[in-house]
Amino acid sequence: MALNWQVATVTALRDETPRVKTLTMFVPGWNAHRPGQHVDIRLTAEDGYQAQRSYSIASAPTDQPLVDLTVERVEGGEVSPFLHDEVIVGDRFEVRGPIGGYFVWDGAAADPLLLVAGGSGVVPLMAIVRHRAQVGSGAPCTLLYSSRTPVDIIYAEELDRLAARGGGLRVIHTLTREQPLGWTGYRRRIDMSMLGEVLAQTGTMAMAFVCGPTPLVEVAATSLVGLGLAPSQVRTERFGPTGA
Amino acid sequence: MTDQTDQVDQTADTADYPDVDPLTLDANAVAGILHEVFGSEMTGASSRCGHCGNRAALGTLRVYDRDGPGIVMRCSTCTEIVIRLMRRPDGSYLVDARGAAYIRF
Numbered sequence: 312m313a314l315n316w317q318v319a320t321v322t323a324l325r326d327e328t329p330r331v332k333t334l335t336m337f338v339p340g341w342n343a344h345r346p347g348q349h350v351d352i353r354l355t356a357e358d359g360y361q362a363q364r365s366y367s368i369a370s371a372p373t374d375q376p377l378v379d380l381t382v383e384r385v386e387g388g389e390v391s392p393f394l395h396d397e398v399i400v401g402d403r404f405e406v407r408g409p410i411g412g413y414f415v416w417d418g419a420a421a422d423p424l425l426l427v428a429g430g431s432g433v434v435p436l437m438a439i440v441r442h443r444a445q446v447g448s449g450a451p452c453t454l455l456y457s458s459r460t461p462v463d464i465i466y467a468e469e470l471d472r473l474a475a476r477g478g479g480l481r482v483i484h485t486l487t488r489e490q491p492l493g494w495t496g497y498r499r500r501i502d503m504s505m506l507g508e509v510l511a512q513t514g515t516m517a518m519a520f521v522c523g524p525t526p527l528v529e530v531a532a533t534s535l536v537g538l539g540l541a542p543s544q545v546r547t548e549r550f551g552p553t554g555a
Numbered sequence: 556m557t558d559q560t561d562q563v564d565q566t567a568d569t570a571d572y573p574d575v576d577p578l579t580l581d582a583n584a585v586a587g588i589l590h591e592v593f594g595s596e597m598t599g600a601s602s603r604c605g606h607c608g609n610r611a612a613l614g615t616l617r618v619y620d621r622d623g624p625g626i627v628m629r630c631s632t633c634t635e636i637v638i639r640l641m642r643r644p645d646g647s648y649l650v651d652a653r654g655a656a657y658i659r660f
Contacts, residue, residue, distance in 0.1 A: 314590045351587040365584065411586040412599030413614025526575045542631075543611070550584070552577035 316353060317341070319406045321398055322377065327465045331431060332395050333369060333381045336406065343372040344409030346416050346438040347520065347548075350380065353405040354390060364390045367435035367522075367548075368409065371442040378406075381465065383431040414520065414548045418442050422518050424452040425509070427501065427531045429523025433465050435548065436522055440480065444473055451479045453513050457501050457527065460489035483509060501527060503534035515539045518546075525549040582616040585626055585640070589613070592640065592648050593660065600660035605653065607633035613658065630654070 319336035327333055349367045370379035384395045398404075416424065416439045424443070426436040433456055443452055458464045464484065474482045485497030485505065497505060510517070519540060521531045528549045535545050582589070582598050589597040598614035609632040616628040616637055628638040637654040652658065 313594065314587065349583070349586070365587065407587060410590060410596075411583050411614070412596040413586075413612045414581070414583050414598070525577045525579050529575045529579075542615075546614070547581055548583050549579055549581050551580060 314407050314410070316405045316407045318403050319378070321400055321402045324398070324400060327381060328463050330384045330463070331381060331465050332384070333379050334394060334398065335370075336378050336380065338376050338378055338406060341376040341378060342409065343375045344368050344378070344438075345412070346371065346418070346442040347414045347435045348409040348411045348438075349435065350378070350406045350408035350410060352380075352390065352394075353407075354393065355405070362389050365410070367438070369434045369437050369441075371438060371445050373442075373445055381431065381434045381437070414522070414546050416442075416518075416520065418446045418448050418450075420518065421448075421450050423513050423516060424450050425513055425517040425519040425535075426452065426454040426456075427506070427519065427521040427523070427535075428454065428456045429501065429527035430458065430463070431465065432521075432523030432527070432548070432550065434522075436520060437466055439520065440470070440473065444476075444478060444480070447478075449479065451481075451513065453481045453483065453509060453517075455483045455485070455501065455506070455509055457485045457487060457523070459487055461486060461491050481512075501531050503530075503537060506531060506534045507538055510535075510538055518544055520546050520548075522548040523550065525551055578619065578621065580618040580620060582614045582618050582628060584618050585620060585628075586614075588626070588640065588642075588648075592650060595660060597658075597660060600658055602637070602658040603656040604630040604633060604635065604637055605656040606630060606635035606637075608656070609633065 319338045322337045323335035325333045349365045351365050353363045355361050366380045369381040382394050385391045428436050470482045474480050490498050519535050521528050528547050532545050532547050586598045600613050602613050603610045615631045619627040624642050626640040630637050639651040641649040
């Protein structure tokens with residue numbers, strides 16, 4: 312199936328954190344995505360100059376033809392500051408997708424899921440979490456999520472709500488730079504001993520999805536294999552140097 | 556996946572992981588280009604490394620996509636080059652996949 316550029320219209324904008332925003336796009340005729348997939352966005356300036364970037368889909372497939380993209384603002388970037396500062400409801404740009412067939416989870420498997428996120432690496436994992444809740448999947452799911460400070464936690468309220476619902480979702484936060492008073496959770500970067508403690512609770516049969524800055528993904532993926540998961544049980548999405 | 560070519564101050568973070576090349580990506584990052592070139596979704600396609608024989612989804616390949624016109628994709632096991640992809644100025648692509656024993660899709 313050919314991958315064609317389609318016109319998306321922005322229908323809503325929502326601030327998630329001071330540096331992270333969600334854009335809801337309406338894409339007529341959009342093929343339902345698989346949780347974990349992304350889209351390519353193409354912006355064309357008046358002089359014909361084009362810039363293209365990839366952004367993960369945050370919403371569940373059932374929301375189509377509405378598609379949520381959650382975008383972190385990267386200072387000095389070409390596209391993310393534009394999406395943050397310039398785009399208003401009603402704007403249009405080109406998208407193609409959904410893209411990817413490896414870093415995806417369809418909800419059919421009942422194997423325990425381990426999701427490991429650094430910063431905005433939580434976005435494609437949130438599509439999995441939302442899909443899992445919507446289809447009533449029985450797969451136990453643990454999200455280990457590293458953020459710098461409490462205000463940097465993306466989807467904080469929704470994650471709290473979903474975890475409190477008792478549907479087999481556990482959310483474990485680690486806050487690497489600043490913790491609220493009385494914080495009893497992790498306060499360091501994700502490492503092997505932390506993953507070992509998490510795995511002791513989920514069991515090593517988990518299918519793991521790891522997404523975040525490359526150094527975090529590298530450490531997490533290597534640790535998970537060291538802790539007994541087969542490499543084929545660990546799917547990774549490194550997104551480069553952008554920090555968590 | 557996020558705004559990959561944008562970079563922020565990561566001196567402190569990356570210094571904690573001296574052995575990690577912070578610019579390494581997964582093949583997922585070029586899934587759109589692979590789809591364009593091969594005409595179908597490729598990251599789930601299975602392949603065999605021509606160097607070490609590792610069998611895995613193309614999505615496991617490590618991707619190095621810097622400022623140049625080329626994209627280099629390496630085996631996650633032996634780190635040898637499996638596929639090289641070059642965007643040509645006329646919009647066409649040059650694909651060198653001699654590092655793959657096969658790609659099934």
